[in-house]
Amino acid sequence: MKMIVDLQEYSYPIWIEANCLDSLSNQIDTSRRIALIADEGIPDIWIQKVRSQCPDSFVLRFAQGESSKCFLQYETLLKEMIRHDMTRKDAIIAIGGGVTGDLAGFVAATYMRGIDFYNIPTTLLAQVDSSVGGKVAIDVDEYKNIVGAFYQPKAVWIDPNVLQTLPPRQVHNGLVEALKTGLIQDPSLVDLFEEETLDLTQIITRSIAIKKHVVEQDEKENGLRKILNFGHTIGHAIESAYGLQSYLHGECVAMGMLFFIEDPELKKRVLSIYDRLQLPPLPAYDTKELMSYIRHDKKAKHQSVSIVKVPRVGTFTIEELSYEQIEFILEKGALA
Amino acid sequence: MKMIVDLQEYSYPIWIEANCLDSLSNQIDTSRRIALIADEGIPDIWIQKVRSQCPDSFVLRFAQGESSKCFLQYETLLKEMIRHDMTRKDAIIAIGGGVTGDLAGFVAATYMRGIDFYNIPTTLLAQVDSSVGGKVAIDVDEYKNIVGAFYQPKAVWIDPNVLQTLPPRQVHNGLVEALKTGLIQDPSLVDLFEEETLDLTQIITRSIAIKKHVVEQDEKENGLRKILNFGHTIGHAIESAYGLQSYLHGECVAMGMLFFIEDPELKKRVLSIYDRLQLPPLPAYDTKELMSYIRHDKKAKHQSVSIVKVPRVGTFTIEELSYEQIEFILEKGALA
Known part of the structure; x- marks a missing residue:
């Protein structure tokens, strides 16, 4: 199926379908020079599938992991663009997870003041979350993400088949962001997590439909889009403090959400979904340490933080909490 | 006077007035944290005038010259922004010529995906040209300019008084871009160059009025805005080949325009304006060398170049010329 993200002159289609990668060349002009950007972990099979449709293309690979989202890698890719004589009419296709989309998207946003950018997210996390919305x-x-742009892709292809090469833990990690979207906006999306079998295509589709709706109303994150940060304030702090050794992004967001689900019945439901997804439990944490990361978050205003809460499934409130209030919540614990 | 550049949600005012810098704090919120970015050549008096209106400001200086428009300086300034705890609500004010506006504007465009950017151009070239249009x-x-963005400032202040500290050659250099604007769009602006005394404020005002009109119709340089490149294809090549030692940007553009003014009477008029502005004559050049720079220009499509010609004063045509045609024109010479 095809969904259109409606942002006037920056509108673009998202294709969600098994094997949609096979018909790329029907949907965009692949006769231009095209830079395919991917990390070293992406199986060749996906690269070749795209490359076979782009006669004048070349591949730029970079080391896997968040540490590639740095100035040096950004500069290196831009110099490769120059070396390959890329013009303003040419294009970049990113193939990979959130890191690849963020990095390649920022290169596309700034090379010659912006060239066409296409995204093929290959992790569930990128499919349901980072590939939609234009944050690079x-x-x-x-x-994290301190230098970048709002730059919309010209098209996104989401092929659930590419998830087959992904370890289950990575899939569950991505599902957390979909569950988050359901909790703040869509009870029926939360229900999908309680069905007998998890229908990934349906979860992806509903999740994107909601994210698209939020982004359409607030492209530059001046208001509504903040609700997508549900769970992220404490989640980011846990990720910074303990994540590198032990936890994935989605796993930390899952922990962060628990603190702000207000309905005890809903919290129980969410905890059994966490069990089903085999998410790790919230570890013993040091409140002072987490607070130091929260204060450090560059998006925090000087004396308080906007916190998204979920009073009932599918609803949200946004509250401005002081650091003292957050510290109190951390001390009480997530299950209080 | 105040002119509004009308770009819907990205509209902004340009103030053109002696001493308009004195009332900055009436026009924008100067209570935020503000980074003033300037090169080491800007007299302290202008910095202080602005700083005295911004209680929570700090100054970032960098070395004068085009070589500061580099990755290293860009990265250094961004790290300074972080070090000073700049948030998304804070702002940058650039004070300087084109290099400063381009560099500080790109920092503003990308720090936290974009913060408010204000520009105070202090050279005539920046006042009539680079400060309007959002190219950073x-x-x-x-x-040149291979990595950047289209990012509109939130306001521009053009104070003709700041030109008093500028050497006459720099003023004349800037006047070339104003003359260019007149040649392609406005006979009465060309007339101003033949008045008994050169009225800088009037020339700046008319010149910006036209540039504003062109930018409003083509913010991202997909069409009409290309006419502002009149004189720049050969001009850039001369600048690359001989400029560093001997010529300023505007002087090279003046040379480049001569090749494409088609009316011989107009060419005579323009040559006497050049005399009045004491512009250097076109040097003996090596056609092959200039051609190598023209082929190299990243904006050139693969086999041809869009060239702006002026058949009569105030009018233009755009033609797609092959490299062979341009080589032929260079061999014939500018006065043919």
Whole structure:
């Protein structure tokens, strides 16, 4: 199926379908020079599938992992673009997870002041979350996404088949962002997590439909789009403090959400979904340590933080909490 | 006077007035944290005038010259932004010429995916040209403006008083871009160059009025905006080949325009304006050398170049010329 993200002159289609990668050349002009950007972990089979449809293409690979979202890698890719004589009419196709989309998207946003950018997310996390919305960026030191742009892709292809080569833990990690979307906006999406079998295509589709709706109303994150940060304030802090050794992004967001689900019945439902997804339990944490990361978050205003809460399934409130209030919540614990 | 550049949600005012810098704090919120970015050549008096209106500001200086439009300087400024805890609500004010506007504008465009950017151009060239239009960029090796963005400022202040500290050659250099604008769009602007005294404020105002009109119709340079490249194809090649030692940007553009003014009477008028502005004459050049730079220009499509010609004062045509045709024109010479 095809969904259109409606952002006036920046509108673009998202194709969600098994094998949709096979018909890329029917949907866009692949006769231009095209840079395929992917990390070293992407199986050749996906690269070749795309390349076979782009006669004038070349492949730029970079090391897997968040540490590639840095100035040096950004500069290296831009120099490769120059070396390959890319013009303003040419295009970039990113094939990979969130890191690849963020990095390749920022290269596309700034090379010659912006060339066409296409995205093929290959992790569930990127499919349901980062590939929609046009946020591209690199990190500087410990500051995630501190340098970047709002730059919409010209098309996104989501092929559930590419998930087959993904370990189950990675799939569950991505499902957390879909569950998050359901919790704040769509009870029926949460229900899908309680069906006998998890229908990934349906979960992806509903999840994108909601994210698309939010982005359409607030492209530059001045208001509504903040609800997508549900679970992320404490989640990011856990990720910064303990994530590198032990946890994935989605797993940390799952932990972060628990603190702000207000309905005890809903919290129980969510905990059994977490069990089903084999998510790791919230570890013993040091409140002071987490607070130091929360204060450090560059998106935090000077004296308080916007926190998204879920009073009932499918609804949200946004509250401005002081650091003291957040510290109190952390001390009480997520199951209080 | 105040002119509004009308780009819907990205509209912004340009203030053109002696001493308009004195009332900055009436026009924008200067209570935020503000980074003032300037090169080491800007007299302290202008910095202080602005700073005195911004209680929570700090100054970032960088070395004068085009070579500061590089990755390293871009990265350094971004790290300074982080070090000063700049948030998405804070702002950058650039004070300087084209290099400063391009560099500081690109920092503003990408720090936290874009924060408010204000520009105070202090050279005539920046006042009549680069400060209007939202093109920001850095260079990579010999490729000028190859990495950047279209990012509109939130306001521009043009104070003709700041030109008093500028050497006359710099003023004349800037006047070339104003003359260019007149040649392609406005006979009365060309007339101003033949008045007994050159009225800078009037020339700046008319010139910006036209540039504003062109930018409003073609923000992202997909069509009409190309006419502003009049004189620049050969001009850039002369600048690359001989500029560093001897010529300024506007001087090279003046040379480049001569090749494509088709009316011989108009060419005579223009040559006497050049005399009045004490512009250097076109040097003996090596056609093959200039051609190698023209072929190299990243904006050139693969086999031809869009060239702007002026058949009569205030009018233009755009033609797609092959490299052979341009070589032929260079061999015939500018006065043919």
